[in-house]
Amino acid sequence: MALSADLPVPGSLPAPTPRPARDPDRPLLDALFLGPYGENDTLLEKLVVEFLRDHVYWRRNFHPEDPPAIPTHAAQQPEYQAFEARLRRELHQLSASLKKSVPFHSPRYIGHMASDLLLPGLAAQMLTLPYNPNNVSEDAAPVTIDLEVQVGLQLARMLGYPSDPAQPQCAFGHLTSGGTVANYQALRLALALKAFPVALRAAGVPDIELPGDDWSAFNAGPDAGTELLVKWQDWLAAQSPRDRRRWREAVQAERIEHLGMVGFFARHQDLRVPKVLAPITAHYSWSKGLKLLGLGRDQLELLPERGMRLDAEALEETLQRCGRERQPVLMAVAVLGTTEYGTVDPVDAVVDARARALERGLGFSVHVDGAWGGYLATLFRNPDGSLRGLCEVREDYARFPLPEVHAAFAALGRTDSVTVDPHKLGYLPYGAGAFICRDHRATALLSEAADYVFREGPVDPDPARNYLTRYRQLGQFVPEGSKSGAAAAAVYVTHKVLPLDHENFGRLPRQTVLAAEALHEATLGLARELDGVARVAVPFAPDSNLVCLAINPAGNADLSVANAFVRRIHDELRSDPRQPLQLKEFFGSMTTLRPEAVGDVEMARILGAIGLDPDTLDPDGGNDNDRLVILRHTLMNPYLVDHANGISYIDMYLAYLGRRIRSLLLVPAA
Numbered sequence: 001m002a003l004s005a006d007l008p009v010p011g012s013l014p015a016p017t018p019r020p021a022r023d024p025d026r027p028l029l030d031a032l033f034l035g036p037y038g039e040n041d042t043l044l045e046k047l048v049v050e051f052l053r054d055h056v057y058w059r060r061n062f063h064p065e066d067p068p069a070i071p072t073h074a075a076q077q078p079e080y081q082a083f084e085a086r087l088r089r090e091l092h093q094l095s096a097s098l099k100k101s102v103p104f105h106s107p108r109y110i111g112h113m114a115s116d117l118l119l120p121g122l123a124a125q126m127l128t129l130p131y132n133p134n135n136v137s138e139d140a141a142p143v144t145i146d147l148e149v150q151v152g153l154q155l156a157r158m159l160g161y162p163s164d165p166a167q168p169q170c171a172f173g174h175l176t177s178g179g180t181v182a183n184y185q186a187l188r189l190a191l192a193l194k195a196f197p198v199a200l201r202a203a204g205v206p207d208i209e210l211p212g213d214d215w216s217a218f219n220a221g222p223d224a225g226t227e228l229l230v231k232w233q234d235w236l237a238a239q240s241p242r243d244r245r246r247w248r249e250a251v252q253a254e255r256i257e258h259l260g261m262v263g264f265f266a267r268h269q270d271l272r273v274p275k276v277l278a279p280i281t282a283h284y285s286w287s288k289g290l291k292l293l294g295l296g297r298d299q300l301e302l303l304p305e306r307g308m309r310l311d312a313e314a315l316e317e318t319l320q321r322c323g324r325e326r327q328p329v330l331m332a333v334a335v336l337g338t339t340e341y342g343t344v345d346p347v348d349a350v351v352d353a354r355a356r357a358l359e360r361g362l363g364f365s366v367h368v369d370g371a372w373g374g375y376l377a378t379l380f381r382n383p384d385g386s387l388r389g390l391c392e393v394r395e396d397y398a399r400f401p402l403p404e405v406h407a408a409f410a411a412l413g414r415t416d417s418v419t420v421d422p423h424k425l426g427y428l429p430y431g432a433g434a435f436i437c438r439d440h441r442a443t444a445l446l447s448e449a450a451d452y453v454f455r456e457g458p459v460d461p462d463p464a465r466n467y468l469t470r471y472r473q474l475g476q477f478v479p480e481g482s483k484s485g486a487a488a489a490a491v492y493v494t495h496k497v498l499p500l501d502h503e504n505f506g507r508l509p510r511q512t513v514l515a516a517e518a519l520h521e522a523t524l525g526l527a528r529e530l531d532g533v534a535r536v537a538v539p540f541a542p543d544s545n546l547v548c549l550a551i552n553p554a555g556n557a558d559l560s561v562a563n564a565f566v567r568r569i570h571d572e573l574r575s576d577p578r579q580p581l582q583l584k585e586f587f588g589s590m591t592t593l594r595p596e597a598v599g600d601v602e603m604a605r606i607l608g609a610i611g612l613d614p615d616t617l618d619p620d621g622g623n624d625n626d627r628l629v630i631l632r633h634t635l636m637n638p639y640l641v642d643h644a645n646g647i648s649y650i651d652m653y654l655a656y657l658g659r660r661i662r663s664l665l666l667v668p669a670a
Contacts, residue, residue: 115636124493133485136475144485160413165467172440179371180285182435190365192445195256221363274330312349337373342546348411374420378506512545
């Protein structure tokens with residue numbers, strides 16, 4: 001019987017080369033985390049105590065002439081002591097309850113997108129929390145709001161965006177509660193840019209060359225929209241104060257943000273509500289975002305996949321159809337590491353398709369949802385910010401990256417905006433997502449005035465200082481009205497301690513990719529061991545650090561039977577708060593493969609490779625017959641392969657998985 005652990009994939013690479021016996025990254029890794037056993041507890045404790053005391057000294061030295069508000073004998077009062085007793089009781093109960101939490105810190109956890117927290121970010125967030133800065137404006141966060149603006153520039157540099165604030169077209173980024181809100185911000189900015197040229201035409205602004213009709217204005221593209229915005233701002237500045245106010249109000253009255261969807265499209269009846277084009281594996285936040293903005297879920301068109309990535313030909317055909325039907329497109333979305341499979345869409349093909357569509361008069365934004373894979377960009381960046389070549393990157397790995405994956409990361413600088421989640425592969429506390437746009441000038445379209453929070457400041461002749469001054473009123477431009485300055489401090493300090501390039505921060509994702517390659521390779525051994533017991537396969541070679549396994553009992557051809565079996569395995573891998581954690585040997589997750597996501601050809605290939613009859617797949621049947629259930633493993637923990645102690649948790653996990661498969665099938669061990 002042919003082994004099926006490594007399915008044939010078009011463009012697959014030669015057999016892996018042996019990995020080094022010693023890991024040169026280990027000395028740095030040993031200092032980065034609290035550790036699976038709390039090995040660095042002394043370091044964290046010293047930092048917390050030192051900076052808590054420092055915070056107390058700061059309080060005591062702010063007007064030390066003021067008398068203490070709380071008397072020294074307060075702790076002796078019965079009511080004080082009763083409160084302390086209640087507080088301790090509740091905290092002890094909370095601490096006991098939290099012991100049922102998922103052990104993200106352990107190498108035995110290979111489930112969802114979570115792992116241990118980096119000490120620099122954890123300590124910085126704990127240090128900042130007592131100051132309680134609110135990064136809505138400099139009035140509430142004079143220190144951390146600058147740190148957040150710097151974080152945006154750090155991430156922009158990692159992505160290949162312009163990151164010098166002295167340059168007019170510098171990028172801009174800010175933190176959000178997560179990738180979902182960052183995706184909302186991308187939709188907001190894209191819609192504002194798309195509709196603004198139409199508003200200029202409707203207001204009858206003179207002396208600025210505008211597109212000849214609404215269709216051309218609506219489809220000018222984000223770069224043209226930004227340039228029109230800059231020309232409008234310059235023209236407006238040259239007017240008298242009275243005319244400036246009159247024209248500002250005239251344009252504002254025509255903007256989609258003022259009229260709303262109904263009013264805007266009622267005034268421009270030759271225009272249709274634009275679509276968002278996204279791969280079928282896109283995160284559900286896109287559906288939520290279209291509903292939230294009032295565009296409607298019907299405007300989200302999901303495109304098929306080819307080889308677990310967005311089908312570039314399908315995108316091209318869709319854009320040509322939209323052009324013929326005069327159907328505007330708001331945005332095309334590429335995913336940089338899907339949350340289900342970790343696969344990387346062809347970002348380069350998407351921006352190339354946008355360029356061709358723009359020549360045909362169909363302009364739109366390109367957004368990359370890199371909530372998961374964004375930090376993998378550090379593997380492709382030199383310390384000077386330049387891009388590493390494919391051959392240079394591949395020197396560290398057996399298979400990674402495939403040429404198409406390298407091309408996708410190389411094209412990030414040509415997109416319009418990106419979502420990145422520091423609380424995923426940035427190893428930082430929740431919630432810290434991030435939105436970054438390539439040209440900060442467009443954010444003026446998002447500005448919201450509130451006199452009690454924001455105020456106009458003088459224009460600094462130095463462009464870099466003017467950039468920083470502008471975003472000290474951060475709440476004008478972001479969806480939130482309040483936001484944690486402590487999260488910004490955590491991300492900023494982490495990026496300063498571990499700069500976002502392959503020599504520094506990149507050592508972390510390097511470990512995760514090596515672990516993914518190790519699991520991919522070791523699955524061949526599991527398949528050999530279980531030959532005649534079960535078919536085990538990696539359904540598609542991993543693009544990043546997520547590896548999926550498809551499993552089917554030997555001799556079974558029915559999809560529903562295989563799915564039920566994998567669900568039984570997952571029941572033993574998932575978190576169960578009703579049981580002590582120590583009863584679980586490993587933690588994993590599961591997902592599904594659907595024909596509409598992978599395509600009929602790919603689906604038939606995967607089912608056939610594990611011995612399932614494609615005819616048992618019923619896309620309309622439901623009841624576990626319309627998809628293939630697979631195990632999903634997120635390999636984030638840098639200690640999965642412990643060379644120093646000669647331990648491979650990957651080998652341990654596959655041995656455990658083999659035992660459980662035999663046990664569930666009542667097959668004795670060989």
